[in-house]
Amino acid sequence: MASLKQKRPQRVRPLVGSVLALAIGFGISTAHADDALPKLPHKTPLKVGFAQTESNNPWRLAETKSFKDIAAKCGWQLVLTDANSSNSKQVSDIQNMIAQHVDLLVFPPREEKPLAPVVLQAKKAGIPVILVDRDVDQSVAKAGRDYITFIGSDFIDQGHRAADWLVKATGGKAKIIELEGTTGASAANDRKKGFDEIIAKNPGMTIIASQSGDFARDKGRQVMETLLQAHPDVTAVYAHNDEMALGAIAAIKAAGKQPGKDIQIVTIDGTKGGMDAIAAGELGASVQSSPFFGPLACDVAQRYAKGEKIPTWVKVSDRFYDKSNIKESMQYGY
Secondary structure (H helix, E strand, O other): OEEEEOOOOOOOOOOOHHHHHHHHHOOOOOOOOOOOOOOOOOOOOEEEEEEEOOOOOHHHHHHHHHHHHHHHHHOEEEEEEEOOOOHHHHHHHHHHHHHOOOOEEEEOOOOHHHHHHHHHHHHHOOOOEEEEOOOOOOOOOOEOOOEOEEEEEOHHHHHHHHHHHHHHHOOOOEEEEEEEOOOOOHHHHHHHHHHHHHHHOOOOEEEEEEEEOOOOHHHHHHHHHHHHHHOOOOOEEEEOOHHHHHHHHHHHHHOOOOEOOOEEEEEEEOOHHHHHHHHOOOOOEEEEOOOOOHHHHHHHHHHHHOOOOOOOEEEEOOOEEEOOOHHHHHHHOO
C-alpha cells in the first residue's frame, strides 16, 4: 500500500541552538548540500541496524515483527535495539550501530529534532539511512541529501480524515478534547496540524483542551481523567493513536459516561484493539496508519543498491475504519 511520490512538501523549521550544538558536538558539518549519499555494499548478508523507539504497544510490536519477518528473505543480518521511549537511548543505540559498522541503518525517529544530528553522523561514517514512520527536522537533515528516503504515511492527511469524520458524526457541533502524541514527534505535529486545519473551518467545532498522552494507553487515560474533570461538557475526543483512545474510553466509562454516545471518539492507527472498540460501538472511527515497513524498506534498499533513483518520500496509503466496514476489515488489525 505504498506509492512513490517524487516531491515531498518540506516543513521548514528554524534551526534551534540546542540542535546545532548537538550537531557540532558530533563533529558534523552543516555544509553538506553537495555531499553524495553513502553507497550500500553489494554483499550478503547485509548488516542492518533497526533502532526501535519502544516496544510497549501493538503498533511498535507489529512494526518490529515486519522487519524480523523480512530479514532472511531480504538477505539481512538484523541488529535490533529498543530505546524504551527515550530520545537519548535511541541516539545512543544508533551511535553504537555506527560503531559496529552496520551496512544500513533503518529507524523511526522518536522525535524530529533530537534524532536529526545522528542521521548526519551516520552519513559521515559512510552508512546510508532509511527513515520509517516518522521523519526528522528537514532543516537539519534532508531526505535525498542526508538520508535515502522517508517511508511513511501522510500524517496531515490522516488528521484531515479524522476531522472530516468527526464533523459529520457530530453534525458540525462539538466540544473536543485532543489527545496528542509524543511532543516533538512528526506524527504528533502533523496529525494535530491536519485535524486542527479542518476544525478551524467549522465554527461549531471547538477544541476546548489539547494535551500530550505520549501515544500511551495509561498516559492517555490519566490525561483524559484530568481533562474530563476540567471540561465535563466535552462531547468529542480526537486521539492521535488507538492506544490513547482506548485509555480515553476507560476514563470516560469511569466517569459514568458512555463512549460512542455521550462522547464521540475518532483516532488513528487501526490496531486490533481499536477495531474491536469500533465493533463494540465505543470508538467511532480509526484512520489506519500501517506499521508494516519491513518489506518496503527491503524493496527500497535493493533498488538503491542497484543505483535506482529513490523518491524522497515513499508514501504509504492508509485505510479508514468505521461501523460501515469494520466487520470485513477486522483481518487488517494487528
